[in-house]
Amino acid sequence: MSNGSATTGPDQITGATPDNAMRNADRADSGPMLAADGTTLKSSLNRALRRQKLRALMLIAPLLIFVLLTFIAPIADMLFRSVENQIVSDTLPRTVAALKDWDADGETLPEPATFKALYTDIFIAQERKLHTRLGSRLNYELTGVSSLFRKSGRKVEDMGEVYQDQFEDLNGYWKKGENWNALLGTPAWLEAQNAWEEDSGAAQPAFEPRPEIAAVLPQTTATFEIFADFVQNEDKDNLAKKDPWALVYSALYDDLTAGADVAAYAGPGATELQEAAAAVSGFETVDFPTAFEDIDEDWQSLDVWQTLKVYSPNFTSGYFLNSIDMQKTVDGPALRPENQRFYVMLFMRTLFMSLVITGSCILLGYPVGYILANLPAKTANLLMILVLLPFWTSLLVRTSAWKVMLQQQGVINDTLVWLGIVADDSRLALINNQTGTIIAMTHILLPFMILPLYSVMKTIPPSYVRAAKSLGATNWTAFWRVYFPQSVPGIGAGSILVFILSIGYYITPEIVGGRTGVFISNQIAYHISSSLNWGLAAALGAILLAVVLGLYWTYDKIVGIDNVKLGG
Amino acid sequence: MTALTPISRTPVSFYVPVVAAAGALAGLFVGTAQGSTILGVLLGAILMGAIAFVITQIIKTEKASRWGVVVLLAIVGFLLGGLPAAIIGGLFGWFFGWFSFWLYEGRYRARVAPYLTPGQVLWHFTFRVICGAILVFLITPILVVMPLSFNAEDFFTFTPEMLRFDPEGYSLKHYEDFFTNADWQQALANSVKIAPVATLLSVGFGTLAAIGLSQPHVPFRRAIMAILISPMIVPLIISAAGMYFFYSRIGLQGTYMGVVLAHAALGIPFVIITVTATLVGFDNSLTRAAANMGAGPVTTFFRVQMPLILPGVISGGLFAFITSFDEVVVVLFVGSAGQKTLPWQMFTGLREQISPTILAVATILVAISVALLTVVELLRRRSERLRGMSPG
Numbered sequence: 001m002s003n004g005s006a007t008t009g010p011d012q013i014t015g016a017t018p019d020n021a022m023r024n025a026d027r028a029d030s031g032p033m034l035a036a037d038g039t040t041l042k043s044s045l046n047r048a049l050r051r052q053k054l055r056a057l058m059l060i061a062p063l064l065i066f067v068l069l070t071f072i073a074p075i076a077d078m079l080f081r082s083v084e085n086q087i088v089s090d091t092l093p094r095t096v097a098a099l100k101d102w103d104a105d106g107e108t109l110p111e112p113a114t115f116k117a118l119y120t121d122i123f124i125a126q127e128r129k130l131h132t133r134l135g136s137r138l139n140y141e142l143t144g145v146s147s148l149f150r151k152s153g154r155k156v157e158d159m160g161e162v163y164q165d166q167f168e169d170l171n172g173y174w175k176k177g178e179n180w181n182a183l184l185g186t187p188a189w190l191e192a193q194n195a196w197e198e199d200s201g202a203a204q205p206a207f208e209p210r211p212e213i214a215a216v217l218p219q220t221t222a223t224f225e226i227f228a229d230f231v232q233n234e235d236k237d238n239l240a241k242k243d244p245w246a247l248v249y250s251a252l253y254d255d256l257t258a259g260a261d262v263a264a265y266a267g268p269g270a271t272e273l274q275e276a277a278a279a280v281s282g283f284e285t286v287d288f289p290t291a292f293e294d295i296d297e298d299w300q301s302l303d304v305w306q307t308l309k310v311y312s313p314n315f316t317s318g319y320f321l322n323s324i325d326m327q328k329t330v331d332g333p334a335l336r337p338e339n340q341r342f343y344v345m346l347f348m349r350t351l352f353m354s355l356v357i358t359g360s361c362i363l364l365g366y367p368v369g370y371i372l373a374n375l376p377a378k379t380a381n382l383l384m385i386l387v388l389l390p391f392w393t394s395l396l397v398r399t400s401a402w403k404v405m406l407q408q409q410g411v412i413n414d415t416l417v418w419l420g421i422v423a424d425d426s427r428l429a430l431i432n433n434q435t436g437t438i439i440a441m442t443h444i445l446l447p448f449m450i451l452p453l454y455s456v457m458k459t460i461p462p463s464y465v466r467a468a469k470s471l472g473a474t475n476w477t478a479f480w481r482v483y484f485p486q487s488v489p490g491i492g493a494g495s496i497l498v499f500i501l502s503i504g505y506y507i508t509p510e511i512v513g514g515r516t517g518v519f520i521s522n523q524i525a526y527h528i529s530s531s532l533n534w535g536l537a538a539a540l541g542a543i544l545l546a547v548v549l550g551l552y553w554t555y556d557k558i559v560g561i562d563n564v565k566l567g568g
Numbered sequence: 569m570t571a572l573t574p575i576s577r578t579p580v581s582f583y584v585p586v587v588a589a590a591g592a593l594a595g596l597f598v599g600t601a602q603g604s605t606i607l608g609v610l611l612g613a614i615l616m617g618a619i620a621f622v623i624t625q626i627i628k629t630e631k632a633s634r635w636g637v638v639v640l641l642a643i644v645g646f647l648l649g650g651l652p653a654a655i656i657g658g659l660f661g662w663f664f665g666w667f668s669f670w671l672y673e674g675r676y677r678a679r680v681a682p683y684l685t686p687g688q689v690l691w692h693f694t695f696r697v698i699c700g701a702i703l704v705f706l707i708t709p710i711l712v713v714m715p716l717s718f719n720a721e722d723f724f725t726f727t728p729e730m731l732r733f734d735p736e737g738y739s740l741k742h743y744e745d746f747f748t749n750a751d752w753q754q755a756l757a758n759s760v761k762i763a764p765v766a767t768l769l770s771v772g773f774g775t776l777a778a779i780g781l782s783q784p785h786v787p788f789r790r791a792i793m794a795i796l797i798s799p800m801i802v803p804l805i806i807s808a809a810g811m812y813f814f815y816s817r818i819g820l821q822g823t824y825m826g827v828v829l830a831h832a833a834l835g836i837p838f839v840i841i842t843v844t845a846t847l848v849g850f851d852n853s854l855t856r857a858a859a860n861m862g863a864g865p866v867t868t869f870f871r872v873q874m875p876l877i878l879p880g881v882i883s884g885g886l887f888a889f890i891t892s893f894d895e896v897v898v899v900l901f902v903g904s905a906g907q908k909t910l911p912w913q914m915f916t917g918l919r920e921q922i923s924p925t926i927l928a929v930a931t932i933l934v935a936i937s938v939a940l941l942t943v944v945e946l947l948r949r950r951s952e953r954l955r956g957m958s959p960g
Contacts, residue, residue: 052785059780060792063773063836070833071799074810081813364702371699386703392937393710394894396914397930401709403918404716404724404927411712414725420600446706475688504803506897511918521805528809528901538813541806552801 075545082538085316088308091134092121096312104309104330109300115288119159120223123247126153127230140533141318141327142307148298155295159286160246163253166283173272177243183269184217184224186210193240204232207239216255216265223251256280306330319539343523343540350520353434354502360442361449361498362491369453369490374462384454391447399508402440406430406512432514440512441502448501449494456490489558496555500548520544573682575674580625583671584617590667591616594660602648620668634665652731710934717742717927724924742928752925755913762824762899762909763892766831771885773832774839779873781840782847793840800837804897807834812901822904830902831895835888842887846880846951879951883944890940 017036035044089096094117102110125131135149167174174180181190185207192205207228214221227245231237256262262270262277292299310328311318318328325341326333335341368387372380390398405411413427422428430436460483468478506521513522520540527537592613599608619640623633638661645657670676680692720739721727729737746752777796781789799807811830812821820826850873858868874881896911903912910929917926 049785052783053787056780056783056786059783060777060786063777063796064792066769066773067796067799067833067836070829071807071811072795074812074814075802075806076810077814077817078806078810364705367695367699368702371696383703386707388941389934389938390706390710392890392941394911394930394933394937396894396896396911396918397713397933398709400914400918400926400930401713405709405712407724409723409725411716411725418601419597420603420605443705443709475691500801500803504805506803506805507915511915521803524805524809525901528812534813537809541809544803545806548801548803548806 078538079542079545081535082319082542083315083317084535085311085318086314087134087137088311089314091125091130092118092308092312094118095121095308099305099309099312102305102309104306107302109289109302110305112287112289115292115299118292119156119250119288120247122149122152122156123160123245124226124230126156127245128234136532137535138307138311140322140536141311142303144298145304145307148296148304152292152295152299157246159288159291160250162284162286164246164249167249167252167276170276170279171272173269174249174276175243178240179269179272180224180244180248181240183267183273184209184213184221196238196240198238204239206232210267212265212267216260216262217252219251219255219258220248223248250286252276253280253283319535320542322536323539323543343520346520346523347543350503353438353517353519354499356438357441357445357502358449358495358499360438361446362495364442365446365449365453365494366487366491369450369457369487372450372454373457373460387447387450390443391451395444395507398444399440399511402436402443402508403431403511406436406439431512432517434513434517436512436514437509437517437519440508441505444508445498445501448497452493452497453487453490456493457487460486492558493555496551496558500551500555503551504544504548572679573677575678577672578674580621583624583668584620586671587620587664587668588613588617591664616664619664620672623665624668624672630669634662634669637661637665651733713927713930714934717924717931719924719927722924724922724927742925743932745923745925746928746932749925751908752910752913752929755908755910758907759893759910762827762831762907763889765828766835766892767885767889769828769832770835770839770888771881774836774884774888775843775877775881778840778843778847781844782850796840797837799834804834804895808898808901811898815902821902822906824907827899827903827907827909830898831892832888834895834898835891838887838891839881839884842884843877843880846877850876879947883947883951886940886944890937 033041035041037044095114098114098117099110102114122131125134131149131153132146135146135153138149139146164174181193185193186209189205189208193207196202196204207225209221209225224244227248228239231239231242256277257280260277262273265273289299298304306329310330316328317333321328321333323343324347325336325344327336372383372387375383407413408427408429408431410431412430413422416422417424417427430439464482464486465478468482469475473481503519504521505519506525509518510522510525513519521544524537524540524544527533527540592609594616595608595610595612596605597608598612599605602608619637623630623637627633627636638658641661641664642654642658645660646654648657676693677689680689684692715730716724716726718738718740719727719730720737720741727737731737780786781793781796786792807830811826815821815826815830820829854872854876855868858872859865863871893909894911896909896915899907899909899912900915903909910933914926914929917923
């Protein structure tokens with residue numbers, strides 16, 4: 001274009017024409033090339049390109065958003081769950097804070113203040129019915145914690161009742177919920193609350209603490225707020241008709257013994273409060289460490305407290321350590337005792353069986369791929385149906401077929417007995433073990449090996465082998481040195497495909513695998529639906545996902561993502 | 569294939585021993601089944617060797633003698649073990665008749681290269697027998713399920729009545745159970761309600777995106793492709809786990825919508841792959857020509873582009889449909905009892921109350937997949953024809 005000469009031919013037209021633009025470009029030697037409308041060619045091109053890109057993206061966007069929402073977000077959620085551990089700090093916030101300074105390596109139990117925090121936390125948690133959830137969560141880490149929490153949840157109220165009884169014995173005033181509301185709430189709120197009708201459908205007026213009393217009795221007010229929030233928003237009960245938790249009484253005791261300036265308060269209940277303040281010094285107190293020991297002596301064991309401390313952060317590597325047979329201890333990750341190791345063995349078994357399945361698929365698929373590629377097209381297409389029909393048949397159908405065939409009283413054993421190959425009383429155990437899984441999965445995945453092998457072998461010219469033979473190679477040499485190396489890409493593609501598919505298989509091992517023939521995926525399913533240890537399921541899934549993505553990356557390098565073929 | 573090698577008759581000393589050896593092998597099985605291995609081997613070898621000799625050297629007319637062997641062995645079978653044995657005997661007879669003449673006339677040589685040594689010829693046929701066995705392995709499970717679904721008993725194996733071809737051994741009661749049992753009908757209804765909607769979603773979004781992906785300049789093409797294909801790569805159990813966690817967070821777990829969305833996500837890669845594959849051969853000058861003649865983008869799409877890529881879209885849709893219709897892992901977690909699909913019902917059936925109704929369902933599903941396979945194959949051919957017609 002730069003050679004285009006502007007001197008040829010008379011050109012009378014002025015303004016934006018391609019010719020003029022070219023002339024302009026020529027005239028301004030060092031300046032950029034200009035498009036017809038005067039902008040530089042580069043920016044004009046860029047604009048057109050941008051529009052094209054934008055249009056392509058607009059077409060892709062709906063699906064991309066759809067997949068991101070329905071598929072990628074769930075995967076991300078699973079990965080998040082594999083490290084997420086907020087349940088401990090959410091359920092026991094005060095205990096977690098109190099444990100922060102406790103030396104977990106030492107030989108001493110936490111301070112009594114920590115036990116007191118634990119009392120408050122468990123009290124609230126058991127009202128919300130959250131303590132059993134936390135118990136089962138920590139039970140994955142230390143057996144026995146679940147029952148410990150359940151037991152503590154049942155009995156923790158007794159500790160508070162020690163104070164509740166004493167306050168109530170002192171003065172009947174403390175028994176009634178309405179007195180508490182009058183003491184702790186603002187008058188405006190109290191009026192609204194008393195006027196509120198349960199059946200009216202209107203929202204319950206939210207509790208408002210009285211500022212004067214909040215200054216005098218900070219702990220009591222804070223505890224009562226938690227109670228009020230729970231009654232109004234979680235239990236959906238009428239706060240005007242509820243008596244406070246025993247926990248509120250112990251908070252009141254704490255406030256009063258801490259030297260609350262009750263004389264500064266003059267609102268409703270001031271006399272009763274002053275009477276109580278005078279009396280608390282004579283109250284029977286609760287020694288929280290001993291009280292917890294009375295509930296269960298496990299509260300005196302360092303293990304429980306160490307587990308609590310180790311799992312108190314919001315995020316934990318504990319699930320991942322569990323899935324490789326390790327555990328989190330105060331000294332960092334450590335191997336589990338020999339008899340508790342399971343997952344590494346399971347991962348090994350999954351890998352091993354997937355390898356065996358891939359191997360048998362190569363063994364069985366190679367001859368079939370070869371013969372399909374070398375037969376005349378008509379016969380090959382006919383035989384191809386035999387490969388494609390199982391490929392297209394429902395997985396459940398094929399799995400049920402194998403279940404039927406492999407049983408002790410199934411078709412294969414019956415045939416073998418009828419032929420006299422095995423005796424009637426020593427029928428082969430082909431199902432509910434590794435043999436069953438390997439046979440059934442080899443059959444199910446075989447088409448995934450044959451199809452890539454076939455498409456690679458189809459491209460190998462037969463003349464190469466003939467040339468090798470005419471040069472004096474034996475059959476074996478011609479095959480091994482000439483044909484086989486050319487078919488290796490097919491083996492690679494098929495093997496990775498089969499391996500990726502088999503490593504994550506769930507249905508077939510579940511049905512024909514019994515106890516010894518199951519894969520890691522069955523354990524994931526078990527943790528999701530039976531043991532409810534979702535974090536561990538997520539961690540196992542994350543590891544499996546990493547392996548599969550690694551393999552898939554290899555597949556992409558060898559075969560290319562765009563070369564995935566479906567059904568020949 | 570036409571004959572490669574001129575053939576000639578082989579000597580008696582070659583084919584009679586070979587047929588006798590095959591007879592010994594057959595006799596081995598028959599003998600063991602009847603209780604006397606050695607007798608079976610000997611009798612099989614002598615009988616088959618003699619038959620081979622008689623039909624090739626004495627009777628000589630091929631057609632008549634082969635039928636004769638079939639009838640003879642069928643009668644022997646019938647005397648030994650009734651109707652099923654008669655059929656097996658007939659099959660043996662057909663095989664040995666064919667085998668004797670195949671060897672005697674030297675026909676086995678006709679279709680292999682003339683320079684092969686006998687050892688190579690032997691390997692050639694052994695290899696074919698091995699491949700045949702593998703293909704039989706591939707197809708047997710499907711073939712076994714079909715007759716078993718007509719079993720009159722609640723067994724998962726062939727009853728003596730079935731082997732005797734006694735009509736009483738067969739019945740349609742498992743099919744009847746499938747069509748009358750409320751559980752199965754509910755499952756079928758659920759499958760029929762879920763799969764088409766999921767397919768529609770994946771085809772709609774997928775086709776648009778595939779067209780977008782096939783434009784010449786797409787930024788982050790590889791990354792986008794990887795994300796869109798990922799539902800096919802990630803093991804189902806992981807997808808199921810993730811969806812279970814996430815959908816229960818947002819209240820979709822256990823709902824019809826949740827299952828449909830999950831299945832649509834799983835079907836999308838298939839639509840993307842098939843439609844982009846069709847678009848690779850699409851000639852973009854056609855849309856330019858349409859635009860040149862005044863068609864708007866929408867008209868161009870529906871009148872020019874759509875008819876040409878329709879085969880790809882439909883086969884992608886079929887893949888998506890099959891994916892949803894066959895899917896069990898994800899629905900097991902994302903769905904609740906109200907979304908129990910056919911595969912789910914089969915899965916629980918296999919795991920808990922084993923009922924032969926499963927086999928009837930399996931047979932019906934095989935019939936459906938054969939029909940779908942045929943449709944996809946026809947579409948593929950049509951697509952190739954259409955693309956062959958388009959210029960460029």
